[in-house]
Amino acid sequence: MDRRAFLKTATLPCLAACAAERALAKPAANDAQFTIEARFYEKLPYKKIKCKLCPRECVIDDHERGYCGVRENRGGTYYSLVYSRVCAAHVDPIEKKPLFHFAPGTMAFSIATAGCNVNCKMCQNWEISQSRPEQVENTYLPPKNVAALAQQYHCYSIAYTYSEPVVFSEYVMDTAEAGRSSGVKSVVISGGYIQEEPLKQLCRRVDAIKVDLKAFSDKFYKEVVNGELKPILDTLVSIRKLGTWNEIVYLVIPTLNDSDQEFKSLARWVKTELGPDVPLHFSQFHPEYLLKNLPLTPVPTLERAKAICDAEGLHYVYIGNIPGNPAENTYCPKCRRVLVERVGFEVRAIHLNRGKCQYCQQVIPGVWDGLLHL
């Protein structure tokens, strides 16, 4: 190799990466380019509107915004202010979402806009989720550009994550369509606080939805989340019926949602309403935002939660945020052998063959075609 060829080989990837960073870091200047008419709302007299995106159903006066802070009534027409208005973009392993039965070992081009339709006291991304779009730095990334960047970074999927994709659902839907036509899948990481019609439209376009089930008590939802439990359970049942791949994460917070009874009720509900094959992740809580007064979740608490759910007959119960814990692995429910070996976000080994256990041929539910990308 001559010197010219060597320099070309060595510097081109670096230049490409820098160009991508610059493209992402370019601040957005024009608010109009982020504004499109919202798809789910109802017009009311006197220029008021009722939002029909989430169960909160905000009734919003002219010039006012909904609870999410990213949708505004302008003269009786309701607008999303976050279309293509990306405030965070990263390339993450799919295990970080976490989605354990969805193309393990692949990367997800992960994006978010500002805003959220709840206000969890333990939110780890409150700087963006609890802000209005104009209060954070944004980049203009229209759907086609997202799909192109996902391909450029060899991502198997686009993940709508970090804040709450429900509040930027128009953008999610269009980006998922752009991704699909480019061969890139889409996954949604959500609290699940959404009405049925937008959920149906979302499920038609995306390939997996991970729902953060914050607790299994309405009291917790009311006091810690500023939401309700029942609509989330309805969402989980609807996703199941619509056939979109779904996993559940339950962040275990010391003293607030960690009782045996709550774990048992949760496990029984999941088994009855969703079936035993839905992956359920118990994650460790870290003190954040408005819950800095509580400690980290002790590992034995997470293991107790898993033991209770295992005993109730759930097949895929995981422990998250504890790198190296054996409950990060996927085990075959029939022969008990390790099928996907994980340490943190890293996948060390996969013993699946076309979605079946390579030892006993047990079918393992999930989306496994992405394994080709490993």
Place this chain on the structure above:
Amino acid sequence: MIDNSTCRASPWPPAPDPWPPAPPGVITELGLLFSSGRPRELRMDRNPGTSRRNLLRACFAAALPAPAAVPPKSRVVISRDPSLHPPGPRSPDSARLLTVLDRAIQSLYDADSPIAAWKRIARPTEVVGLKVNCLSGRGNSTNTVLVEAVCERLQQAGIPRANIVVWDRLNSDLEAAGFPVSSRQDRIRYIGNDAAGYETDLAIYGSVGSLLSTTLTRTCDAVVNLPVLKDHGIVGVTMALKNLFGAINNPNKYHTNAGDPYVADVNMLPPIRQKVRLTICDAIAPQYEGGPSYMPQWSWPFNGILTSRDPVALDYIGWRIIEQKRAEKGIEPLRNLKREPAYIATAADPQHRLGTNDPNLIEKVEI
């Protein structure tokens, strides 16, 4: 409810004026009294002993319960002039409005003159923020003529114009309400939080966790709150307490449950509690239904202003005015519509003590 409070309430009734009126004979500079008064003499009694009678008297006196302290009443001054605002879209008469303002402030502070009263609101070295309410465009935002009158009197009280900042959430809201956005340091500044920015550390009290406007936290030493008297479709009414939602980054999070306890909790955040010294509520053409958007069919010529140093008392009186007008017009009371402003009572409760909503402790002065 999880309580993550990091602040502590100071007791009601509030501390007296930081600069009470000077007693006769005491010379003050610019109307401000910085001396704590004449030093007490040290008295030496010739006969330090006591008689049996005096001893018994003293013992009985100590055993009896002390008479309950009578808290001072919170004064709310309603100043009106029926000719203040001519019918139609014209601006209110600036000379009449200045008179309405002067009468209100002089009465509120029991001062010899309006300027003397203004001198007790802020020192000449302080930066005074005027927190206006500009959400409803020109129709139902804080009137520019009222703000001009306040600016004029502040300057006459010794506050340089460079030390006056008119602020609200957005530059665009200020412009829509008729205020000339400007951040020039040698003039009165008009600036939105979107341009000035927010703190990066959370301010937390009770149910509220927010980022505060840097105009409030860093620029201003004192704040005069200038809300508008109007109905609010979610929290019932919006006046003094609710107007401070304009100081936080996430007001959209705190409208549930008719704003209770969020409105009270926001007002407990230390920079708000410590810096807001006076409320002047624009009641020139208030709105009794359809708010906070401007709905001219539901506004009426009240032709006045409400002023108080107690935001809770002012909100209570303003709420009664709105309810009275609704009753006159045959509109249901707010309670029936599930938007009674319960946050006013919460602001007065023992956890908040931001003021009083007890009519017996409110002195309503109508002039």
